Amino acid sequence: MQREANVKLKEVISSLCKLLAGLGVEAVPSPETFRRGKFNRRDGTADLWKLLYSLLKPLHQDCPCASNKANLALQVDFVKSVLLHYGYGVRELYQLPADGSEGSRELLLALSWLFHRINLLEQLLNKTRLSLGDETTLCVGGTPLVEGSLGLSAVQGGGGGGARYLEWLQGQLRFHWRALHAAQEEKATLLYKIHTYTKGCHSNPSISHLSVAETSLIKSPRQQSRMLMLLECEITLLESYLEWKRLEPLYWHWMESVLDAKLADDSQEVLIANTIAMASGFKRKDKDSCQRNQSMKREMDRLGKELLELKWGLQGEASAKRTSWCKWVEYKEQDIPLDPQEFGAIALKLHDRVGQKLSALRCNNVKPATNTAYRLLLRETTKQKTLPVHAGETEASQMMLGVDNEEQLFHYQCVLHPLLLRSIPRLGAEQHALLK
Amino acid sequence: MLSPERSLCVLNRAIERCTREERRIRENIHHCRQLLQPWRKETQEISKEDSKPVAKEERGPLPEERQEMELLERVLEKALRIRSTGLIEDLGVLGKESHEKDRGATDCTGHRDTQRATTTKTRSSTSVAQESRRTAATKAGPQRLSGTETRGAKHPAARSARTQQQARESSLKGAPVSRKVKQPSAASGKRQQYAPSSAPVSTHLDTAVVSMQALTAIRESVRNREHSEEKGVTASGEEERRAFSLREDGKTLQLPLAWRKQCLKHSRLWDKVSLSQTNPGVERMRFIERLQSTFHSELPACSPADVSDEIVKLRGSCSDLRRGFVNEQQAQCTASASWERDYESMLTIEALQGTVSKLLYQIKELKEAVEAWEDVFPGSCCSPGTGTLRGKTISGTPVLRYSSVQELKELEMLKHSVNVLQQQIEIHKVMSEELTPWFPPMLSSGRPDPALTRGLYSLLGEGGQQFPALVLDNVPD
Numbered sequence: 001m002q003r004e005a006n007v008k009l010k011e012v013i014s015s016l017c018k019l020l021a022g023l024g025v026e027a028v029p030s031p032e033t034f035r036r037g038k039f040n041r042r043d044g045t046a047d048l049w050k051l052l053y054s055l056l057k058p059l060h061q062d063c064p065c066a067s068n069k070a071n072l073a074l075q076v077d078f079v080k081s082v083l084l085h086y087g088y089g090v091r092e093l094y095q096l097p098a099d100g101s102e103g104s105r106e107l108l109l110a111l112s113w114l115f116h117r118i119n120l121l122e123q124l125l126n127k128t129r130l131s132l133g134d135e136t137t138l139c140v141g142g143t144p145l146v147e148g149s150l151g152l153s154a155v156q157g158g159g160g161g162g163a164r165y166l167e168w169l170q171g172q173l174r175f176h177w178r179a180l181h182a183a184q185e186e187k188a189t190l191l192y193k194i195h196t197y198t199k200g201c202h203s204n205p206s207i208s209h210l211s212v213a214e215t216s217l218i219k220s221p222r223q224q225s226r227m228l229m230l231l232e233c234e235i236t237l238l239e240s241y242l243e244w245k246r247l248e249p250l251y252w253h254w255m256e257s258v259l260d261a262k263l264a265d266d267s268q269e270v271l272i273a274n275t276i277a278m279a280s281g282f283k284r285k286d287k288d289s290c291q292r293n294q295s296m297k298r299e300m301d302r303l304g305k306e307l308l309e310l311k312w313g314l315q316g317e318a319s320a321k322r323t324s325w326c327k328w329v330e331y332k333e334q335d336i337p338l339d340p341q342e343f344g345a346i347a348l349k350l351h352d353r354v355g356q357k358l359s360a361l362r363c364n365n366v367k368p369a370t371n372t373a374y375r376l377l378l379r380e381t382t383k384q385k386t387l388p389v390h391a392g393e394t395e396a397s398q399m400m401l402g403v404d405n406e407e408q409l410f411h412y413q414c415v416l417h418p419l420l421l422r423s424i425p426r427l428g429a430e431q432h433a434l435l436k
Numbered sequence: 437m438l439s440p441e442r443s444l445c446v447l448n449r450a451i452e453r454c455t456r457e458e459r460r461i462r463e464n465i466h467h468c469r470q471l472l473q474p475w476r477k478e479t480q481e482i483s484k485e486d487s488k489p490v491a492k493e494e495r496g497p498l499p500e501e502r503q504e505m506e507l508l509e510r511v512l513e514k515a516l517r518i519r520s521t522g523l524i525e526d527l528g529v530l531g532k533e534s535h536e537k538d539r540g541a542t543d544c545t546g547h548r549d550t551q552r553a554t555t556t557k558t559r560s561s562t563s564v565a566q567e568s569r570r571t572a573a574t575k576a577g578p579q580r581l582s583g584t585e586t587r588g589a590k591h592p593a594a595r596s597a598r599t600q601q602q603a604r605e606s607s608l609k610g611a612p613v614s615r616k617v618k619q620p621s622a623a624s625g626k627r628q629q630y631a632p633s634s635a636p637v638s639t640h641l642d643t644a645v646v647s648m649q650a651l652t653a654i655r656e657s658v659r660n661r662e663h664s665e666e667k668g669v670t671a672s673g674e675e676e677r678r679a680f681s682l683r684e685d686g687k688t689l690q691l692p693l694a695w696r697k698q699c700l701k702h703s704r705l706w707d708k709v710s711l712s713q714t715n716p717g718v719e720r721m722r723f724i725e726r727l728q729s730t731f732h733s734e735l736p737a738c739s740p741a742d743v744s745d746e747i748v749k750l751r752g753s754c755s756d757l758r759r760g761f762v763n764e765q766q767a768q769c770t771a772s773a774s775w776e777r778d779y780e781s782m783l784t785i786e787a788l789q790g791t792v793s794k795l796l797y798q799i800k801e802l803k804e805a806v807e808a809w810e811d812v813f814p815g816s817c818c819s820p821g822t823g824t825l826r827g828k829t830i831s832g833t834p835v836l837r838y839s840s841v842q843e844l845k846e847l848e849m850l851k852h853s854v855n856v857l858q859q860q861i862e863i864h865k866v867m868s869e870e871l872t873p874w875f876p877p878m879l880s881s882g883r884p885d886p887a888l889t890r891g892l893y894s895l896l897g898e899g900g901q902q903f904p905a906l907v908l909d910n911v912p913d
Contacts, residue, residue, distance in 0.1 A: 085739070087735075087740065090731060116716065116720060125830065130702075132699070163892055166440055166444065166447070167895055169448070173450055173454065184848040184849075185845050187461050187464055188845045188848050189841060190468040193468075194682065197682045197686030198686045198687070198689055201688075201689045214691060216467070217691075217695065218689050227695070228698060235702055238705040239705065242709065249717050252720045252723045253719050256722065259723065296743060296806060297806060300803055303754055306754055307795055314788050328778070350780045351783060355787075358791070374835065376836055
């Protein structure tokens with residue numbers, strides 16, 4: 001029975017290792033390392049740290065601290081930071097030493113928690129997905145320009161020339177925007193041409209035309225063999241993922257035993273003082289600690305300020321309306337029904353309308369998942385509607401309405417700072433005075 | 437004095453991002469254009485280098501080649517005539533004339549040599565041309581020596597010898613160099629590539645005869661190629677010579693069988709994977725709950741990642757409310773003055789107020805959560821990229837159907853304008869934070885710097901977009 005369980009366990013962990021290797025993870029430890037990790041052996045710990053690092057790094061490319069590959073201490077720091085960000089609350093992990101010599105059991109627990117919390121394996125699978133069609137995203141947000149602390153390395157110019165240089169940069173940016181827009185339009189035209197010329201060629205009738213990738217693989221056999229190879233790799237990967245899914249419940253069962261082992265050990269140890277342990281866990285100084293937290297707090301402050309401004313504006317309006325309403329009621333200027341029931345009915349109807357308005361506002365905020373890639377397909381223009389619109393397909397026109405709303409929204413927001421607005425006439429006057 | 441560092445940084449970043457995106461799109465455009473040009477379906481036998489010039493060919497070159505052939509014929513006939521009359525005085529004249537023609541002729545033969553080298557049918561003629569080139573080269577050697585010795589034709593002979601010498605040297609690199617030649621211009625005479633096979637400036641009959649042989653071989657090969665292009669069928673059936681145009685023949689394309697099979701298998705597997713994304717199993721949930729019970733007790737339920745997600749939602753809600761407010765104000769202006777309308781707008785404003793208060797409270801709570809995390813676990817926490825798949829599962833790629841090119845263009849335009857506006861807002865915010873301190877001292881002082889004033893005025897006007905920013909003055913910078 002025990003031997004059977006062992007064999008099963010080996011099978012499970014081997015399938016996990018195979019999946020991880022297929023996903024392109026660099027440092028996949030052997031199944032033996034996993035098994036020894038349960039007993040908190042020290043020898044495989046560095047490997048487990050490296051594994052966590054190579055799993056988390058592809059998903060956090062923008063992070064500034066994910067730069068150094070070779071240094072184990074930096075990798076340890078990175079993994080701890082990411083776990084902290086996602087809310088992993090086990091104190092012992094952050095107390096592990098930075099040289100990566102201890103804590104293989106803690107790392108196993110953290111790894112399994114990440115599998116659940118952020119769907120780590122599924123995210124990686126999605127990231128390496130092969131796209132055969134022509135795709136577009138409706139990512140209208142984009143990463144903000146003002147992210148984190150702005151590096152001062154790109155600073156040039158200054159002094160009286162500072163304003164001129166800013167103007168020049170702004171002009172350059174406007175020019176680049178126009179060039180980008182022209183390029184996008186050109187690409188759209190070319191894509192449309194390819195789609196119309198290859199109508200009816202695809203093996204799948206609902207798709208009906210070829211994409212750019214498919215056309216190029218017909219043209220060039222070298223490209224075809226390359227794409228075939230990629231496709232076959234992905235097929236192998238998907239098969240190993242399905243195998244893992246089949247054996248997954250055994251893995252979680254085993255992780256529970258790991259947790260039991262940890263709790264059994266903990267009850268015998270004396271708990272180390274928190275403060276001393278914390279100091280050894282994190283190497284970073286207070287000055288640049290919680291950089292992200294600082295920027296989050298700044299963002300929240302900014303939002304708070306905006307909301308307060310909005311609140312004051314609303315308050316002003318509300319009080320004005322209330323007084324005028326009271327005046328009307330008092331002077332009975334309009335034919336307001338005095339019968340309370342009648343009035344109540346109308347009031348209720350109006351309340352509903354207001355509720356609907358607000359929910360409509362909120363619905364407009366539900367954007368399509370901004371980073372989902374959509375496959376662009378040209379619709380068949382047949383007289384009879386033989387091809388029904390499949391569930392889950394979106395019409396480009398609907399999407400455009402959503403994007404259009406976004407655009408209007410930003411138009412409203414794009415106003416100059418009030419102080420600057422006030423200064424404009426004065427500046428103009430100054431300029432005029434200078435000429436005299 | 438003035439150091440708008442953050443603004444400069446933000447602007448530079450925006451420019452960088454824009455150029456990167458443009459470069460990426462231009463690559464795509466280039467790829468698409470290559471597909472739309474006429475191409476030949478390459479077969480497996482053709483090697484990599486051969487396929488490139490073949491793919492670049494278009495239907496155009498034949499009439500030009502005919503012209504070049506005629507030129508070559510004329511030159512060679514002249515050479516034979518000279519040989520037969522035996523007049524060395526004419527050599528000088530011939531040398532000058534043929535020098536220009538030589539270039540053109542040799543260019544076209546060089547070009548044709550390459551073309552011939554890539555076609556399998558005319559391999560025999562290639563060998564003839566190569567032989568002729570070799571013999572011409574060997575003959576060039578003694579000819580050079582003899583050229584320098586002759587009295588009357590020293591100058592042109594030396595020139596011709598030089599051309600022969602150059603030709604010999606360049607023939608070694610002739611093949612790869614001439615491959616780069618796309619459209620040889622017979623009349624321009626600017627190219628420096630010489631193939632000695634058709635150098636007519638020689639007094640040796642053998643060379644001339646060999647060159648005539650080369651010419652007939654060339655003529656034959658071109659004629660053959662024309663035939664084959666007309667028929668559209670090769671004798672050995674190795675290669676489709678007619679150029680393939682996506683516009684005319686696109687509908688005849690078919691995906692290869694092996695590819696189709698694998699694609700089918702691929703999509704079936706992805707469907708299975710999507711189906712396997714069911715709710716987490718019992719064992720998993722049990723483990724996670726037990727693990728989470730071992731977490732530190734004072735931690736808030738909301739992790740920093742959740743906080744950043746909430747901030748994004750709050751940003752959206754904030755802009756929604758602002759939009760609602762503006763809509764309401766606009767509606768108020770246009771609507772008729774009835775007590776119902778007034779009452780409704782009052783209710784709307786009050787409802788908006790309530791939502792704003794709720795959001796403010798939410799912000800306060802989030803801030804407290806972040807601070808609690810900081811207290812328990814001091815130390816930095818990283819920020820992962822936005823828009824990750826947290827909590828979501830895999831599904832198939834959704835489909836977006838469009839019906840005309842106008843729709844695609846409009847979609848791109850809207851996306852672009854939203855991105856641009858968003859970036860502009862950020863730039864405005866940063867600039868207003870940095871530039872505002874400049875104004876009070878400047879406006880209160882008696883004599884502000886005209887360059888600075890001008891600069892700020894233009895910045896505010898965004899180069900004329902917000903309000904006319906034409907500044908006329910005679911104050912130098």
